[in-house]
Amino acid sequence: MHDTTMTLEEFESYLDRHGAEPDRWPADLAERARRTLATSHDARELLDEARAIAQLLDDALPAGTLTTGSLRSRILAEVSAGPARSWSFGWLTGGSRLSRSVAVAALLIPLFLGYAIGAGSQSGGVNEDLASDVSLLAFADYETYTDAN
Amino acid sequence: MARVQRRDQEAFTRLLDRHLLGLQKFLIRMTGNAADADEVSQEAFLRIWSHAGRWQSDRVRFTTWLYRIARNLAIDRHRKNRRTTDDDVTTIIDESPDMAHTIDADQRQRMLRGAVAQLPERQRTALVLCHFDGMSNQDAAAVLEVTVEALESLLSRARRTLKTTLRPLLDQPETQPCTTRR
Numbered sequence: 001m002h003d004t005t006m007t008l009e010e011f012e013s014y015l016d017r018h019g020a021e022p023d024r025w026p027a028d029l030a031e032r033a034r035r036t037l038a039t040s041h042d043a044r045e046l047l048d049e050a051r052a053i054a055q056l057l058d059d060a061l062p063a064g065t066l067t068t069g070s071l072r073s074r075i076l077a078e079v080s081a082g083p084a085r086s087w088s089f090g091w092l093t094g095g096s097r098l099s100r101s102v103a104v105a106a107l108l109i110p111l112f113l114g115y116a117i118g119a120g121s122q123s124g125g126v127n128e129d130l131a132s133d134v135s136l137l138a139f140a141d142y143e144t145y146t147d148a149n
Numbered sequence: 150m151a152r153v154q155r156r157d158q159e160a161f162t163r164l165l166d167r168h169l170l171g172l173q174k175f176l177i178r179m180t181g182n183a184a185d186a187d188e189v190s191q192e193a194f195l196r197i198w199s200h201a202g203r204w205q206s207d208r209v210r211f212t213t214w215l216y217r218i219a220r221n222l223a224i225d226r227h228r229k230n231r232r233t234t235d236d237d238v239t240t241i242i243d244e245s246p247d248m249a250h251t252i253d254a255d256q257r258q259r260m261l262r263g264a265v266a267q268l269p270e271r272q273r274t275a276l277v278l279c280h281f282d283g284m285s286n287q288d289a290a291a292v293l294e295v296t297v298e299a300l301e302s303l304l305s306r307a308r309r310t311l312k313t314t315l316r317p318l319l320d321q322p323e324t325q326p327c328t329t330r331r
Contacts, residue, residue, distance in 0.1 A: 060261030
């Protein structure tokens with residue numbers, strides 16, 4: 001008789017693992033659950049409570065009024081666009097960490113080189129004449145003022 | 150799916166029509182809002198299209214593969230939005246059923262959704278797949294890439310937590326939201 005029913009603890013454990021509809025449990029457990037429910041008031045109370053909680057969850061997250069029309073259209077449009085997607089920035093934001101690092105490096109290295117070349121050309125002697133002209137212009141008014149006085 | 154792997158858009162459309170609504174329902178329960186569910190659904194199907202060649206029919210069922218991709222995308226999105234979500238959860242916790250004699254339908258809905266949202270991600274996924282989507286424990290275990298025993302342990306912990314959290318609501322009369330008379 002013992003193995004044709006289950007203890008209250010066992011019944012509650014199966015309720016938690018398989019849900020509040022014993023008819024949908026694995027066949028051997030479903031049969032033992034039926035026998036247990038037929039003889040145990042406490043088991044029936046546990047089942048009622050589990051069903052009430054399940055109903056609360058169904059009410060809380062119905063998701064029954066969803067429509068997929070516009071979403072479906074967007075997905076199919078993206079798929080039809082095909083290769084255009086591969087020109088987007090997905091190569092930068094998606095992929096593995098390694099591929100993202102390579103992509104970031106590919107962007108930063110030209111920027112760094114551009115900055116280095118620009119800074120180097122300013123510190124060289126190429127623009128020294130221009131720099132002295134600018135200095136003269138800056139003091140021009142001052143010299144005029146001091147000459148006059 | 151074999152035709153999708155050969156870049157057949159008509160076959161992809163049929164696949165989309167068969168699975169989009171179910172995936173959207175799963176994701177709205179996972180993410181808690183329709184906008185995120187739509188974004189993740191779209192990204193999941195575009196990944197299916199762009200990575201169709203990676204699917205191996207002898208290793209995993211298509212539905213399992215689709216839900217795994219969607220779950221991983223939802224987790225990534227949740228991590229990005231974590232700060233906002235934590236703020237939302239704090240608000241939900243403050244609205245304990247013990248704090249008021251009666252609660253209206255909106256509060257009740259928020260508390261119920263909050264109770265599910267506060268479950269650890271793997272417990273929530275297990276619950277959504279098995280309770281709401283009607284997936285078998287075996288199939289849900291495959292999506293989560295765990296054994297059936299581990300899946301049942303996740304389900305058990307989720308249901309026990311919800312039982313404790315939601316029990317007060319079972320005895321709580323539901324009232325309609327107050328309306329202003331003019």
